[in-house]
Structure formats: structure tokens, C-alpha cells
Amino acid sequence: MKLFFSVLSALLIVLLLVSGMAARRSQKPIGKYVTLLNLSLLFPLIGSLLTDNTHDKFIATAGCYLYFIGLNLVLLALMQFAVEYCKNSGTGHKIPKAVYAILGIDIAQLLLNPFFKHAFRMEEAVMPDGIFYRMIPHLGQIFHRIVDYGIFGAILLVFIVMSVRMPNIYKERYSVIAYTMIFAGIWQAFCLSANSPVDHATIGFGLGGIIVFYFSLWYRPLKLLDRMLSDIISEMPGEALFLFDPNGRCIWANELGCQITEVRDENFELTENSLVKRFGEAVRNHGEWSDKTTVQTETELKYYTLESHRFTDEKDRLTGSYLRIRDITKEQMEIRKGIYEATHDSLTGLYTREYLYQNISEISQSFRERQYLIIFVDIKNFKIVNDVFGNEFGDYTLQCIAEWVRKDMSEYCRYGRLIGDTFGVCIPASEFSPEELEETLSNFIIRKENTTYQLLIHLGVYKIQPDDDDVSVMFDRAHLALSTIQDEYKTHIAYYNKEIREKLLWNQKISSQLGEAIRTREVRPYLQPIADRQGNIVGAEALARWIHPEHGFMSPALFIPVFEKNGMIAEVDKHIWRCACEILSRWHKGNRNLFISVNISPKDFYFIDVITEIKNLVNEFQIPPALLRIEITETVMMSEAEDRMQILEDFRKSGFIVEMDDFGSGYSSLNMLKDMPVDVLKIDMKFLGKTGDADKAKTIVKNIIHLSEELGISALTEGVETKEQYQILSQMGCSLFQGYYFAKPLPLEDFEKLL
């Protein structure tokens, strides 16, 4: 028995020494304190081993001192260990100074024992194998025990309190130390009370030291780790997780995994089949892969990502695998919503222009197999709809048109809203029935509550050519076709054709040549004489002509409308005005006081300061303003009427004579005459026409002439072609005449010869 304990003690001494050294090498801060504790434990263990195994009284006594003083060192080390061990729990323990003092006093009184014999004495014990010595305690020893038990108890209390206070998963850390101390304490008490000649109490301390070493340095709280990890993955939002063993059997699934597979009560053997049923055979593969998939449930289509990974050990042997399934339905819906909003018009739900173009491009390979048409749908005067009936009705109108566009479209058609009040369609030619469409468009009525409005819709059609590839160009062409519609209420569909293309090319050509043509005077005025009642030429109208090096003589009909559209008309007009002034200045100097009328396009007012321009010219050429007559048409008054009126007044105040051109040919109303500050009314004979009741026409002209007379405006008739017309008009009171009857517009030299 004694031998057994001695061997055990020796073994513990070696173990403590080894663990003490190992703890020293540990990186953890606690290592130092474990080393101190385990090395201090060597003193009582060696002391007790000596006392128990010697026949020599001195050695036995020395062993006792080693034991008692060593125990105080052990308590000192244990206290410091406890402080460090509990440090991270948030409770800041500190060792009271009094404790050091008491331990110091105890060591001192023990060391004084040889002199006063107050602590203990050694007594002979006769055993079967010889004489041994055992310690007989005195008062000092009792003091020593009170001190040691007191401190030991206090440290134990700290560990008990910690293990009670800490959350469950951390309890273990503290309770293990507390149990170890309780065991060592009880064992000590038991050994003392047994009053055996040999003291085995130190065995408990030694074991305690080893346990402390293990728990503070080596032990990894796997249960804690387990709990933490499973908590993390159980609560991973939107993520179902399945763990499989190396044979592919499911061994665990988190909450969401169980919900998806509807596997309850950890019946994980059912998991795989349920997964296969939902996500297909692929989930049987437990290798490395990922995939996206959709699942149609009773109520909705769900989107998932699947991801499988393998676990291997350090030798790369398969230890298991896991499958992550993420429900991405919400994100997918968001993405789809975003795509929808970006590609569809919010008001009508039709494709946006960009998306329509993209869609048409995508079917472009079928342009070779099938004839397709591009249709540009244009609502005329849509602004009026908004303006008169309000935006709500306007929106409703657009929705009705979208509905009409959408109706009867086959899978081969593509259609969308281009912008504002225009829509675009790409349709196989075989599905296009113009007669039916004309019929619909001739009576396209929008009704909402008490409001009805007949819409005017025009369709521009372009036939796609096999090698066409730019969708926007195709729509531009379909759009251009619209410009050919003459009678906009009768015809609703116009086709892009070669002429339109040629006209476009023509426009481009002459526009690019205009600057040079003005500089070289290829563009120049022809003069058409204006005669008085006696037949004398009193003036002329300057009419632009272009003597083109390639196309020869060009009448203004070939270029004026083009430049009126693109704004270059102002360049032409400024040039003609300048030429007219040059001629006038020459005539004026030669005492030939004829006037020249120049045309002013309504568009000029948008591009130049007309009045300043003209005033500068008469100043530059030093001619009386009355010689340069200003011809305007009533369309000038169509916009900004007040401003324009002001300009005309200004002209008149400055001495110019203002003529109202083409009276009767347009929309001129007699009413306008009273407000228009003009001096001459140019009545266009064309207005009377070749057909109809000639007598009635005469009556009208006669009365217009009378009316103008009464308003103080003199009358000039243009387009006078016959002597008869000239005579009748003279009788009616007309004072000036212009027309082929006198002469056609002539080059300057011819005109001057005529004079």
C-alpha cells in the first residue's frame, strides 16, 4: 500500500514537472500560472514522500517543513492562477494584501518551530518494517491549517460562484476546477482524519495540478464549439443546410432545411428523397458543384441556388459533405421587376424604344425568310388632346392606342412605345392589312365618361430589306414616310419609297451646296415686273432662282421648302435682300426710282433679327426704305402675333412699305385685315381658281378690292395672265398688277432691257 502511494507520488512528481515545463512553453497567458502552480505542488509532494519513506528523524522533519511551507506556496500560486483564469469572465478579482501577510506570518511561525516547538513535533512510530516518524500537531500547526483551509475555501468559493453565475455553456470551465478542489479537499480531510502514519493527502493535490493543467491549457470545449456552430448555421437567414456522412446519408439539417424537405423529428433518412423530389437527381451528387434552379409550388415559382461541398481530413479522405440551398426568389423577383421596369413603358406596359429595337434586332435573321414591315405610329396633334382634355384623358388615350397596337399581334410581331405619342411595330408583311387599318383609322374614337375625341393617327410604313441591320434607321424611314401624306384626313398610311429617299438625298445635297452657291451667286434674284393701271412698270418682285451647274435652272419650289424646313432659308433671304439693295442702289443713283419687293419667310423670324438686318442693308446701300418693299404672308402671324405686329409697325414707321403676300390663297381671314399693319394687299389670282362660278369669283375679288380701299390699303393682283383679267381688275379699282401677262420673272439684264 505504502509502496503504491510512493510510486504514485513519484509518478505525479514527474508528471507535474513535465506539465509545468509544458505550460511554460504555452503561448497562453495562463501558462505561467499553471507552471507556478505545478512546480509549487512539487514541494508538498516531495516533502510527504520524504517523511513517509525515511527512518531518519531529520529527513522526516525536513520533509514536514517542505510539506507545510510548500502548501503555502501552492496556495499563493493557486490564488494567482484563479485570478488569471477568471479574468476573461468580466469579474475583476484581486488578491487582498492581508492574504499575503497571513501566509507570510504562517511561514514565519512554521520556521520558528525548531526553537519554540509550538507548531509540531516528530514522534517515533514503530512499524513492521522499522521505525518511522510522524508529525504531532501543536497550536502553530492548527493555525497553519486554519490559514490554509481558509484560503483554499475562499478560492473554491470563487470557482463555485463562477460556475453558478456563468451561462450554461461556460459553466464547465469553472465547475471542473471547483470539483477538483472539492475532491482534493475531501481527500485531504479524509487522510487527516484517518490519522494514518503515512500522509496520502498530497496525492489529491498532485492530481488536481494535472487536471488544472489539462483544463486550462489543453482542453477545447467541443460542446461549446458544437453549440455555437450549430446555432450559427441553424439561424443562417434564408439558407437551408444539410450535412451528409461519407456515404451520402443525411445526418443533420438546419431548421430551414427541415422546412424545405418537410422532414420532421430528425428523420434525416427521408431527407435525400425529399430533396430529389424537389430539386432533381443532381442533389444525390455529394461532390463539389453549384447550380441554380426553379421549383414550381402550388402558388408560386421559387428560385434557388444549390451548392455542394466536400469535407476531407488531413489525408484528403472524404469525411462528409454538405449541401447549401438558398431561396433567392425575392432577389430574383426584385431583379425581374427591375428588368421589367427598365424594358417596359410604365404607362402602357409596352416595350420601351430601346427594348423594342433590341427585340427587333434579335429577330433580324428572319428578315431573310419573311418580309417584315416597320410601322411608325404617330398621333397627330396629341398635344391638343392633353391641352384640351387634360393629362388624364391624354394618358387614357395612349393606353387605348397601346391596347389597339397590342390587339391581334401574332408571335412574330414586336411592338412598343417609341416616345411620347409615337409607337413602333415590326410585323410580317403577310399580317398587315392596310384596307382594314384605313377603315379603323378613319374613325378612331376615344371615349371616356362624357368625353369623346376622334383621333387622327398616321402610320408610316417601311419594308425591311434583307440586309438592313440598324433598327433606328428603319424607324427613321418609316417616320419619313409620314411626311408624304398630303391629305391627312383621307390617307392614314404612307409608305417609305425611293422618292422619299431621293428627296432626302436631294435635300442633303442642296443644303451642303447652298453656302457656295450664294457666294458664287448661283443663287440670285429674278425680277418680275409690277405694273400700274397705265401699264407702266413701277417696280418688281425679287424671286430667288438657283442656276445650278449640274441641274441647271432651279425654281424656288425645288429649294425654298427644303431650306424653310431646315432653317437655311434665312441665308437665302439675306442674300436676295442684299442683291435687291444692290440693284436698288444702282437704280437710285441712276434716277430710276422703281421699287423691289422682297419675300420674307415666316421662318426668318426664328433665326435672325429681320428688322435690324433689313435696316442695316438700306443704310449700307443708302436707299430710301420705301423702295424696298417687304412681302410677308399671314402665316407670320400664326405665332407670337403681337411681337410680329410690332415688327411690321416698326417697318412702316421706318418708311418701308409692307405688303401682305398671297392674300386669299391660304387661310387669310378678312377679320385679320383690320389688325394687320400693311400697306398693300397682294391678291393671288390663283385663289380664284380655274373652276367654279367665274362671276362669283369676280364679285369676291371686287369686294376685297373695295374693302381694302376703304381700309386705306392698296390692292395688287398677282398672277395676272391675260389682258382681260388686267382690264377687269383695273375697272374694279386695283392699282398694281403682276403676272405673266406683263412678264415672267426675268434675269436682271433682261428686266433692265424690258424697261
Ligand code: C2E
Ligand atoms: P410669291 O412670293 O407669291 O411669288 C409669286 C410667284 O408667282 C412666283 O413664283 C412667280 O413666278 C409666280 N407668278 C408670277 N406671275 C404668275 C402668273 O401669271 N401665273 C402663275 N401661274 N404664276 C405666276 P416663284 O418664283 O416660283 O416663287 C414661288 C414662291 O417661292 C414665291 O411666291 C415665294 O413665296 C417663294 N419665294 C421665291 N423667292 C423667294 C425668296 O427669295 N425668299 C423667300 N422666302 N421666298 C421666295
Ligand code: MG
Ligand atoms: Mg412674294
Ligand code: MG
Ligand atoms: Mg405671292
